Amino acid sequence: KLGMAYKKDDNFGEWYSEVVVNSEMIEYYDISGCYILRPWAMEIWELLKEFFDAEIKKLKLKPYYFPLFVTENVLQKEKDHIEGFAPEVAWVTKSGKSDLEAPIAIRPTSETVMYPYFSKWIRSHRDLPLRCNQWCNVVRWEFSNPTPFIRSREFLWQEGHTAFATKEEADEEVLQILELYRRIYEEFLAVPVSKGRKSEMEKFAGGLYTTSVEAFIPNTGRGIQGATSHCLGQNFAKMFDITFENEKGAREMVWQNSWAYTTRSIGVMVMTHGDDKGLVLPPRVAPIQVIVIPVPYKDADTTAIKEACESAVYTLNESGFRADLDTRENYSPGWKYSHWEMKGVPLRIEIGPKDLANQQVRIVRRDNGLKVDIPAANLVEEVKALLDEIQANLLKTAKEKRDACIEVIHTWDEFTTALNNKRLILAPWCDEEEVEKDVKARTKGDLGAAKTLCTPFDQPELPEGTLCFASGKPAKKWSFWGRSY
Numbered sequence: 001k002l003g004m005a006y007k008k009d010d011n012f013g014e015w016y017s018e019v020v021v022n023s024e025m026i027e028y029y030d031i032s033g034c035y036i037l038r039p040w041a042m043e044i045w046e047l048l049k050e051f052f053d054a055e056i057k058k059l060k061l062k063p064y065y066f067p068l069f070v071t072e073n074v075l076q077k078e079k080d081h082i083e084g085f086a087p088e089v090a091w092v093t094k095s096g097k098s099d100l101e102a103p104i105a106i107r108p109t110s111e112t113v114m115y116p117y118f119s120k121w122i123r124s125h126r127d128l129p130l131r132c133n134q135w136c137n138v139v140r141w142e143f144s145n146p147t148p149f150i151r152s153r154e155f156l157w158q159e160g161h162t163a164f165a166t167k168e169e170a171d172e173e174v175l176q177i178l179e180l181y182r183r184i185y186e187e188f189l190a191v192p193v194s195k196g197r198k199s200e201m202e203k204f205a206g207g208l209y210t211t212s213v214e215a216f217i218p219n220t221g222r223g224i225q226g227a228t229s230h231c232l233g234q235n236f237a238k239m240f241d242i243t244f245e246n247e248k249g250a251r252e253m254v255w256q257n258s259w260a261y262t263t264r265s266i267g268v269m270v271m272t273h274g275d276d277k278g279l280v281l282p283p284r285v286a287p288i289q290v291i292v293i294p295v296p297y298k299d300a301d302t303t304a305i306k307e308a309c310e311s312a313v314y315t316l317n318e319s320g321f322r323a324d325l326d327t328r329e330n331y332s333p334g335w336k337y338s339h340w341e342m343k344g345v346p347l348r349i350e351i352g353p354k355d356l357a358n359q360q361v362r363i364v365r366r367d368n369g370l371k372v373d374i375p376a377a378n379l380v381e382e383v384k385a386l387l388d389e390i391q392a393n394l395l396k397t398a399k400e401k402r403d404a405c406i407e408v409i410h411t412w413d414e415f416t417t418a419l420n421n422k423r424l425i426l427a428p429w430c431d432e433e434e435v436e437k438d439v440k441a442r443t444k445g446d447l448g449a450a451k452t453l454c455t456p457f458d459q460p461e462l463p464e465g466t467l468c469f470a471s472g473k474p475a476k477k478w479s480f481w482g483r484s485y
């Protein structure tokens with residue numbers, strides 16, 4: 001079956017589920033909250049990984065792989081930050097018919113797995129910095145509505161865990177990694193994000209401070225955390241006794257960071273760019289950037305047409321583009337156009353008898369549907385220019401749409417109105433946690449409460465005497481507020 005049953009602006013949830021399945025990214029699985037990631041998704045994950053891995057190698061990160069399992073007592077070690085998460089932890093309690101001596105947890109994150117060994121490996125300042133990254137899956141048995149890529153009980157991520165002798169080094173790396181996350185979203189996924197700091201209430205409880213890149217989904221009016229980079233301070237060093245002998249022979253605790261992005265990033269891209277024909281892929285993450293389709297005619301030279309298609313694909317691949325051709329005899333050109341539009345391929349090239357005769361090809365853009373006939377001789381430069389333009393256009397369009405959703409407010413009434421209008425709210429705040437809790441309580445509802453998303457590093461001017469929208473106390477900063485995923 002071709003074409004979408006749901007429209008993005010009419011029924012976003014159904015539209016999204018249909019797009020991820022029809023584009024062959026996701027297959028639903030018989031365990032709720034678990035999904036099969038098919039090649040069209042995994043190839044995107046691998047393109048992102050290729051970029052990120054190369055960048056963190058420049059920052060001297062080393063690849064590790066730690067076990068999937070954590071013992072109960074080790075997991076419970078970090079009491080306060082775990083107890084809030086306890087319901088999400090998945091446990092192995094049996095092997096075969098027999099019970100295990102003690103239940104074993106499946107990692108929901110790897111601090112407690114790694115840090116006992118950081119304590120063992122770090123003795124002297126010469127052992128620092130320690131820079132560890134692992135690509136793996138994690139399991140969090142969440143109960144809120146599961147959504148492919150966005151909220152699943154198992155997901156793929158990279159988790160970086162580093163240790164430094166000084167806070168300055170840790171602070172610097174937190175921001176270096178956050179910039180890589182911004183690049184993942186804006187330069188690859190063409191999704192605009194805001195860099196900022198989480199509030200004391202929203203930060204990782206086990207850490208010192210949390211920074212994040214925040215995206216926004218206009219259709220639902222919800223913010224979504226794109227990635228996160230924490231400075232853990234010396235909290236985990238204290239808990240796991242991770243100390244080093246400094247140059248003067250004195251013992252000190254290390255300063256640590258941890259940071260991650262996940263397969264959720266793919267879902268944010270789908271939600272941002274998809275339309276009523278299906279997926280729309282930014283070229284830099286498109287597994288196929290150009291699909292070439294022969295358009296045979298009753299008495300035309302089908303062999304010559306096919307050869308022209310093959311040579312176009314060859315030329316594009318030789319020039320470093322991900323091009324492919326669809327010569328399946330059992331599907332019509334029209335069917336193929338819809339199929340590859342559903343899969344979000346940025347450019348389609350059609351070659352028929354007329355194109356052959358005129359030594360040209362017809363190129364069709366997926367993002368805006370524009371068709372251009374170009375001389376076959378200019379194929380590579382035209383394709384490059386079009387792909388670059390599509391990449392830039394997708395980010396620009398998404399940024400304009402997101403910015404159009406931002407509403408600056410100054411009073412409680414303006415806040416609640418903006419919230420009901422699915423806006424991304426920018427509000428002056430007194431930075432008091434009690435007020436944050438109060439806003440959550442006052443906005444409770446079946447759509448979820450409003451919360452702070454982040455305090456953007458890029459702060460607008462805060463005029464003297466500006467009051468907090470919720471408490472009326474002197475405002476200290478501008479923060480993004482809204483409902484979230």
Ligand SMILES: O=C1CCCN[C@@H]1CCCn1cnc2cc(F)c(F)cc2c1=O
Pocket residue numbers: 081082085086088089108109110111140159160204228230258259260
């Ligand atoms: O967010 C990151 C980046 C990568 C490494 N971890 C940090 C903090 C993760 C915060 N977090 C998040 N979720 C959790 C869920 C659990 F079931 C659990 F036991 C613990 C946690 C938990 O610690």
Ligand SMILES: [Mg+2]
Pocket residue numbers: 140
């Ligand atoms: Mg969670």
